[in-house]
Amino acid sequence: MFAVYKREFFSYFRSPVGYIALALFSFLSGLLFINQFGSGAVSISSEIISLRSFFVVIIPVITMGLFAEDKKRGTEILFYTNPLSLFDVVLGKFLAALSLLGVMLLNVIVHMIITAVN
Amino acid sequence: MIEITNLVKRYGDKKAVNGISFTVQKGEVLGFLGPNGAGKSTTMNIITGYLSSTSGTVKVNGHDILEEPEEAKKCIGYLPELPPLYLDMTVLEYLNFMCDLKKVPKAGRKEMLAKILSMVRIVDVADRLVGNLSKGYKQRVGIAQALIGDPEILILDEPTVGLDPNQILEIRKLIRNLAKDHTIILSSHILSEVQAVCDRVVIINHGKVAAIDTITDLSKKLSGSSKLLLSFKGPVKEVRNALQALPGITGINERISDSDIHEIDITISNEKGSDVRTSIFYAMSKGGWPILEFRSLDPTLEEVFLSITSA
Numbered sequence: 001m002f003a004v005y006k007r008e009f010f011s012y013f014r015s016p017v018g019y020i021a022l023a024l025f026s027f028l029s030g031l032l033f034i035n036q037f038g039s040g041a042v043s044i045s046s047e048i049i050s051l052r053s054f055f056v057v058i059i060p061v062i063t064m065g066l067f068a069e070d071k072k073r074g075t076e077i078l079f080y081t082n083p084l085s086l087f088d089v090v091l092g093k094f095l096a097a098l099s100l101l102g103v104m105l106l107n108v109i110v111h112m113i114i115t116a117v118n
Numbered sequence: 119m120i121e122i123t124n125l126v127k128r129y130g131d132k133k134a135v136n137g138i139s140f141t142v143q144k145g146e147v148l149g150f151l152g153p154n155g156a157g158k159s160t161t162m163n164i165i166t167g168y169l170s171s172t173s174g175t176v177k178v179n180g181h182d183i184l185e186e187p188e189e190a191k192k193c194i195g196y197l198p199e200l201p202p203l204y205l206d207m208t209v210l211e212y213l214n215f216m217c218d219l220k221k222v223p224k225a226g227r228k229e230m231l232a233k234i235l236s237m238v239r240i241v242d243v244a245d246r247l248v249g250n251l252s253k254g255y256k257q258r259v260g261i262a263q264a265l266i267g268d269p270e271i272l273i274l275d276e277p278t279v280g281l282d283p284n285q286i287l288e289i290r291k292l293i294r295n296l297a298k299d300h301t302i303i304l305s306s307h308i309l310s311e312v313q314a315v316c317d318r319v320v321i322i323n324h325g326k327v328a329a330i331d332t333i334t335d336l337s338k339k340l341s342g343s344s345k346l347l348l349s350f351k352g353p354v355k356e357v358r359n360a361l362q363a364l365p366g367i368t369g370i371n372e373r374i375s376d377s378d379i380h381e382i383d384i385t386i387s388n389e390k391g392s393d394v395r396t397s398i399f400y401a402m403s404k405g406g407w408p409i410l411e412f413r414s415l416d417p418t419l420e421e422v423f424l425s426i427t428s429a
Contacts, residue, residue, distance in 0.1 A: 003218030007204070014206040075202040081166040082219045083188040 001084070004092030005099075008066065012100050017065070021058050025104040028054055033111045042115050048108065062100055066093045119144045119301065120165065120271065125174035127160055127325075134160045135171070136325035147297045149316035149333075150305040153427050157325040158305050159199045162275050165303075166196045178271065192220075195269035197277055201260025205249030209240060209259055212248055213266060220267040230268070237292055238262045239285075253280040261289065265296075272296065273303045278311060290315060309419045319419070323427045337416040340425060345415035347373075348398065349381045352407030358382070360401045366394040379410065 012018030032047045070076040079089045120142040127135040135157045142148045152158045163169040165176050167183050167190065176183040178190040204212050210231070217227055235241045238258045243251055248259060257280045264272055277293070278286045286308075293315050296302065306312050312319060313333055321329040329336060338344065350357060358370055361384065369385035384398070395412070402409050417425075 003215055006218070007207075007215050011204075011206055073202070073204070074198075074200040075204060077163075077168050077196075077198050078202045078216075078219060080168040081191060081194070081196045081198075083191045083221060084219060085188075 001088035001092045004079075004084075004089050005095050008093050008096035009099050012062070012096070017061065018100060021062055021100065022104055025051075025054070025058065026107050029107045029111065033114075044108065044112050044115060047111065059101075063097045066097065119179055120303070121175075121177040122161075122165065123175045123177075125161065125164060125176065126172045127157075127164060127169065128172040133325050135164070138174075138322065138325070138327055140320055140327060140330055142301055142303060144301050145297075145299070146318065147293070147302045147304060147316045149312035149319040150303055150322070151307075151309070151312060151319055151423060152322035152328075156322045156427075158322055159275055161322070162196075162273055162303070162305060163198070166194055166198075166273060167191055168198070192267075193269055194271045194273060195264035195266065197260050197264040197272075197274045199275045201257060201263070203248045203256060203259060203263075206247065208245050208247055209235075209251075209262075210244050212259065213262060216263050216266045220269075222267045230266075234262050234265050237265070239288060254282060254285055257281055258285070258289075261292075269300075271301045271303075275305045276307065277304070278306065278308060286311070309423060313419045321423060321426050328426045329422075333419055333422075334416075336419070336422045340417045340422050344385070346384045346395065346398070347381065347411065347413050347415050348384055348402075348409065349379065349411035350402060350407050350409050351379055352405065354380045354382075356405065357402070357407055360405055361398060364394060364397045364401060366397075381411075383415065 012021075029047060029051060032050050033042070033044075036042045036047070067076070070079070079086065122141070123139050125135050125138045126133060138157070138161055140148075150158055150162070160169065164171045165178070165183070167187055170184065176190075179193050181190040181193075183190045204215070207215065213231055213234070214227075217231070222230070235244055238261050240255060240258050240262060243255055248256065251259065257277070261274070261277055264274065274293075278289050281289060290311055293302065293304065297315065304312065304316060316333070318330065318332050319336065320327060331339070354372065354375065357380070361367060362370060367384060369383075371383040371385070373381040373383055375381075384394075398412075399409070
């Protein structure tokens with residue numbers, strides 16, 4: 001399972017996908033955060049709520065290739081002809097996508113820290 | 119050791135594999151031949167667990183591929199028709215990933231990988247992206263992947279496709295070396311390769327086993343008896359008499375006569391232990407008749423294959 005997880009996670013950074021998702025998210029969330037400065041009170045929850053529509057777009061971009069790419073490349077055969085269960089494969093890929101999301105959400109955590117400190 | 123019994127794979131109305139049964143003994147190199155579309159890759163995919171059969175059983179070292187898949191797959195290194203390569207990784211990264219997939223212990227991994235890299239001759243591209251390699255190198259990375267974990271059984275689907283003649287010879291040498299302590303199923307269209315490397319041969323046509331035998335036995339069955347062709351300079355009658363007198367010769371036919379160069383067919387009995395060729399040589403030498411050409415007329419594997427599969 002770890003093999004699949006490691007591979008999928010790093011593959012996000014071997015192609016533009018990971019970088020673009022991170023860059024867009026950082027930009028948008030940063031914008032939503034900074035735009036609230038004028039009003040005196042900053043609400044992280046409203047920032048996250050506003051990011052909803054972005055998630056609707058970016059999550060499929062991150063996740064739709066997880067199995068489709070393997071099928072296209074012909075590498076899905078590796079999952080069937082090696083001693084590992086499909087459960088391991090699915091879990092590994094899921095966690096890889098989740099980790100990328102986690103990296104993106106670090107932005108929000110930074111915003112929360114900034115808010116808390118001030 | 120692989121046992122396949124009555125394998126059937128149906129796609130709707132069409133039977134891609136229609137009742138294939140054979141056994142591969144431990145340490146054997148089995149050639150898997152057949153025209154395109156005969157069902158070779160389908161059978162190999164079923165043996166390795168990629169496809170499931172419609173009916174029939176596959177047992178790898180006693181483990182049924184459906185009931186004990188992990189134990190069965192642990193014994194097998196598979197090179198499919200299309201090598202499963204991740205183009206965005208370097209060769210070393212990819213092979214390390216395969217080590218993880220096959221649960222190869224971390225200790226000794228470096229040495230094993232170094233050994234495989236040198237066996238398959240990809241040491242100088244170890245740090246290049248797989249996507250940037252030429253077809254021949256990609257194919258060899260595919261072969262390397264099958265060797266990881268030193269599995270007892272190797273199933274190779276057209277391992278030398280896309281390789282240049284030098285590389286083909288190297289891989290053939292590699293397979294011959296591996297044959298010493300591995301069980302190998304080798305599918306190929308290059309009949310000379312199969313002839314050079316395999317102990318037995320299974321010929322598949324239209325999803326069924328058309329023939330399964332050693333190559334020499336197949337040739338003999340097709341021709342009925344062994345034949346040699348001898349081209350020489352000298353008097354035909356005397357040569358005929360001299361040769362007919364030798365033990366093991368059952369018939370001599372004249373083919374072409376052109377001034378003093380003659381070509382004859384010599385039919386010899388298939389008795390084991392009698393190599394008539396040496397006695398023919400000494401007889402010709404004794405009579406002072408130069409041998410211009412001396413070869414076997416036994417059907418080549420290609421002729422056997424064509425006759426079996428064109429029917």
